[in-house]
Amino acid sequence: MSTPYPFSAIVGQDDLRLALLLNAVSPAVGGVLVRGEKGTAKSTAVRALSALLPEVAVVPGCRFSCDPAAPDPACPDGPHEAREGTKRPARMVELPVGASEDRLVGSLDIERALAEGVKSFEPGLLAQAHRGILYVDEVNLLHDHLVDLLLDAAAMGASYVEREGVSVRHAAKFLLVGTMNPEEGELRPQLLDRFGLTVEVAASREPDQRVEVVRRRLAYDDDPAGFAAKWAQEEAAVRQRIVAARELLPQVRLGDAALRQIAATCAAFEVDGMRADIVMARTATALAAWAGRTDVLAEDVRQAALLALPHRRRRAPFDAPGLDEDKLDETLEQYSGDDGDGGDDEPDPDGPGGGGQPAPDSGPQGDGGEAARPEAGEGGQPQASGAGEQSAVRATEPFRTKVLSVPGIGEGAAGRRSRARTEHGRTTGARRPQGTLTKLHLAATVQAAAPHQRARGRSGPGLVVRRDDLRQATREGREGNLVLFVVDASGSMAARQRMSAVKGAVLSLLLDAYQRRDKVGLVTFRGTSAEVALPPTSSVDAAAARLETLPTGGRTPLAAGLLKAHEVLRVERLRDPARRPLVVVVTDGRATGGPEPVALAGRAARLFAAEQVASVVVDCESGPVRLGLAGQLAGELGGTAVTLDELRADSIAGLVKGIQGRRAA
Structure with a gap:
C-alpha cells in the first residue's frame, strides 16, 4: 500500500480541510461534496483524511464491521456473542463511476440459492464502507441506478439486497465524500441534498503559494515515506485534536440564540425542508468542539452556513451554488441573542470586495455582467440585411418542453430520454x-x-x-443521448429581435437535457463559417453560458453548420459508440452563405438522413408571410419540424410520434 500524502502538508484549501475535519469530528454532519476544477488536490485531501481517523473496534471475523459494543442484530454474519473486539484502521472505500450494482451492494449466488436453498452472500462496497468513508470521485458522472442505491443507504443506514425472494440486509452507515468538476455536469438534486457540506475549491493565484505546492509535491514524489516522516508530528497533532474534539462534542451547548440564528438563516435563503437546519446545527456544534469550546458562537453559525447552505439555496436553472454573505451577516445580526458574546461582530462587511463584489451567479438568469451585455437593439435597430453583427441578447425565461426522443431501442448510458x-x-x-x-x-x-428433472434423478422437492x-x-x-444543438446565429435570426426567444427555447431544451442526463454539444453558424462553440460534454451549464454570450450577424452558411455538426457526430461516435445522437437544428431555414447555398445545404442534410440520425428542426420563422424553409430542411434531414410555439409542453402533442412516423416511412 502506497504512503498517502500527509493531510497537514496540503497547502491552502482551508475550507476543504475544515469541512473534512468537521466530518471526522462529527460524522453526523453528513459528508462533504467538493466542487472544483481539476488539479486542485480534491482527491489528495480526501485520501489523506482517512489516515487521520481514529481506529474502529469491530467484531472479529465479521465481514460487516459490527461494533462489539452494539452489534447489528440483523447482521448476515451474526448473531454475535459478547466478546472482546479488535481494532483496525478506519477504511476509505472508493466507488468507481463505472461500478455495477452488484459491486456496490453485494451479490447472491443465485445458482446455490435455487439448487441448495443457501444464502451465499458476497458483501459489496457499502458493507466495506460501514463505519468508514465512502469516496466517489467524479460523483456527478455516477449512473442513476447507483445514485438511487446510495440515496437509499444514506437515508436508512442500511443496504438491502433482493434477488427473486431471497433477501439480505446489513448496516451501512458511512461518511459520504464526493468530488466533482462542474464543467463535466451537475449533480442530481436528490443526491446533492444528501451531502452535509459543500466546498468550492480553485487553484491559488498567489505565486508564492503555487511554488510551495510544487515544491512539496515534487518532494513527496521523490520519497513518499521520507516526506510523510517529516510531517508525522503535525499529523499526530491533528489526529489527537480530532480525538479531543470527539470527546468534547457531547458537552457542547447549542443555545436558543444560536438555534434561532440557524432557523432564521435557513428561512432567509429559502432552503427546502428541514435538513439544512439540522446539518447547520451539527456543523456549528462540531466547529465549537474543534475550537475547544463548549458553547456555540455566532461565528460558528456563520461558518456553518457558508458550508451547509450554498448547494441547498433555491436558485434559477444553471446558476452556480453560492451564498450572499452580506445577506447572511444581516440575518445573523438581526437575530443575535443575549447568549452570544460578540461572535456577530466577526464578519467584516467592509472587507475585500465590499458591496461591489460580483454576484456568484453566472448562469443565464444571473445578475452579473449587465454592463457587458447590452440588450437587443441597444445602439440601433438590427439591420434587416443581416450584414452587421449584433450584440449578444439575453434569453427569455425557460419553459417546460415536450420530450424529444430518438426512435428505436438503444444500449447507451443510463438516462431518461430514449428507450x-x-x-x-x-x-x-x-x-x-x-x-x-x-x-x-x-x-x-x-x-x-x-x-x-427425471433425467437428472430428482428425488426430493428441490x-x-x-x-x-x-x-x-x-x-x-x-x-441518455447526445443532444447536438446546431444554432443559426446569422443576421436573419437577429431581425425583429427573434434571438431572445430563440435562446429561451434552446435554454429550455438544455434544461430538459440536464434533467434527462444527456450529453450536449453546441455548433453555431454565421457569416461565412461554422464553429463548435462547445464540444460534446455532460456540462449543460457550460452550454448555457456559451449560448448567453452568442452574438449574431452576417449571412447564413447553413451547409457549413450542418457539415460541422456531421463531423462532430463522426468523432463522437468513435469515442462513445453506444450513445445515440439527437440533432436539434434551430433556424429559420434560410441559406445565403457560399456558392449555391440552398443546394449545398440540401446535400449536407441528406448525409444525416442516409445515416438515420434522429433530428428535429426548430422553425424560428415568424411574421404573417412564411416561406416554410425549415419544413423543407426537416424533410431533407429525414426528421420533423416544430415551431417555437409548438415546442412548449402543452402545445406539441404527438411530436415524438411524428419523428418516429418519419423514421418508419
Whole structure:
C-alpha cells in the first residue's frame, strides 16, 4: 500500500480541510461534496483524511464491521456473542463511476440459492464502507441506478439486497465524500441534498503559494515515506485534536440564540425542508468542539452556513451554488441573542470586495455582467440585411418542453430520454447469461430446467438446476443521448429581435437535457463559417453560458453548420459508440452563405438522413408571410419540424410520434 500524502502538508484549501475535519469530528454532519476544477488536490485531501481517523473496534471475523459494543442484530454474519473486539484502521472505500450494482451492494449466488436453498452472500462496497468513508470521485458522472442505491443507504443506514425472494440486509452507515468538476455536469438534486457540506475549491493565484505546492509535491514524489516522516508530528497533532474534539462534542451547548440564528438563516435563503437546519446545527456544534469550546458562537453559525447552505439555496436553472454573505451577516445580526458574546461582530462587511463584489451567479438568469451585455437593439435597430453583427441578447425565461426522443431501442448510458436495453427497468424477456448472472429470470429458468428433472434423478422437492438452465432477464429502461444543438446565429435570426426567444427555447431544451442526463454539444453558424462553440460534454451549464454570450450577424452558411455538426457526430461516435445522437437544428431555414447555398445545404442534410440520425428542426420563422424553409430542411434531414410555439409542453402533442412516423416511412 502506497504512503498517502500527509493531510497537514496540503497547502491552502482551508475550507476543504475544515469541512473534512468537521466530518471526522462529527460524522453526523453528513459528508462533504467538493466542487472544483481539476488539479486542485480534491482527491489528495480526501485520501489523506482517512489516515487521520481514529481506529474502529469491530467484531472479529465479521465481514460487516459490527461494533462489539452494539452489534447489528440483523447482521448476515451474526448473531454475535459478547466478546472482546479488535481494532483496525478506519477504511476509505472508493466507488468507481463505472461500478455495477452488484459491486456496490453485494451479490447472491443465485445458482446455490435455487439448487441448495443457501444464502451465499458476497458483501459489496457499502458493507466495506460501514463505519468508514465512502469516496466517489467524479460523483456527478455516477449512473442513476447507483445514485438511487446510495440515496437509499444514506437515508436508512442500511443496504438491502433482493434477488427473486431471497433477501439480505446489513448496516451501512458511512461518511459520504464526493468530488466533482462542474464543467463535466451537475449533480442530481436528490443526491446533492444528501451531502452535509459543500466546498468550492480553485487553484491559488498567489505565486508564492503555487511554488510551495510544487515544491512539496515534487518532494513527496521523490520519497513518499521520507516526506510523510517529516510531517508525522503535525499529523499526530491533528489526529489527537480530532480525538479531543470527539470527546468534547457531547458537552457542547447549542443555545436558543444560536438555534434561532440557524432557523432564521435557513428561512432567509429559502432552503427546502428541514435538513439544512439540522446539518447547520451539527456543523456549528462540531466547529465549537474543534475550537475547544463548549458553547456555540455566532461565528460558528456563520461558518456553518457558508458550508451547509450554498448547494441547498433555491436558485434559477444553471446558476452556480453560492451564498450572499452580506445577506447572511444581516440575518445573523438581526437575530443575535443575549447568549452570544460578540461572535456577530466577526464578519467584516467592509472587507475585500465590499458591496461591489460580483454576484456568484453566472448562469443565464444571473445578475452579473449587465454592463457587458447590452440588450437587443441597444445602439440601433438590427439591420434587416443581416450584414452587421449584433450584440449578444439575453434569453427569455425557460419553459417546460415536450420530450424529444430518438426512435428505436438503444444500449447507451443510463438516462431518461430514449428507450434502451438496460440493467434496470421493466422486464421484457429472457436470454442465456453472457458472463456473470446479475438479473435472474425465474420463470424462464424454471421452464428451462423442468423438462430435465427425471433425467437428472430428482428425488426430493428441490429443483435440480444447472448452469445451462439459468436465464438472464432482459430489461428495458431509458438512456441518455447526445443532444447536438446546431444554432443559426446569422443576421436573419437577429431581425425583429427573434434571438431572445430563440435562446429561451434552446435554454429550455438544455434544461430538459440536464434533467434527462444527456450529453450536449453546441455548433453555431454565421457569416461565412461554422464553429463548435462547445464540444460534446455532460456540462449543460457550460452550454448555457456559451449560448448567453452568442452574438449574431452576417449571412447564413447553413451547409457549413450542418457539415460541422456531421463531423462532430463522426468523432463522437468513435469515442462513445453506444450513445445515440439527437440533432436539434434551430433556424429559420434560410441559406445565403457560399456558392449555391440552398443546394449545398440540401446535400449536407441528406448525409444525416442516409445515416438515420434522429433530428428535429426548430422553425424560428415568424411574421404573417412564411416561406416554410425549415419544413423543407426537416424533410431533407429525414426528421420533423416544430415551431417555437409548438415546442412548449402543452402545445406539441404527438411530436415524438411524428419523428418516429418519419423514421418508419
